[in-house]
Amino acid sequence: MQVHLFRGPGRVFAVTADPDGGNLPAKFAPWALFKTLDLTKGEKTPGLDVDECIQDLEQYGVHVTDAHARITDTAVQ
Secondary structure, three states: OEEEEEEOOOOEEEEEOOOOOOOOOHHHOOOEEEEEEEOOOOOOEOOEOHHHHHHHHHHHOEEEEEOOEEOHHHHOO
């Protein structure tokens, strides 16, 4: 699965399949594209829990972290 990693303020990052980041939470804007990755369930990616990320993408359309701690539940509210 190809995803796009965006950087928000401080140590906030978000992952989305939307290359424009149009579905990222506005409360952490501005977002800047950081890089594009290919994720596969069960494979490791430095700094990212791939299985947790894919689960959030399937449920919310985004995966959001702050200092590598998952905050997706509160970020999308």
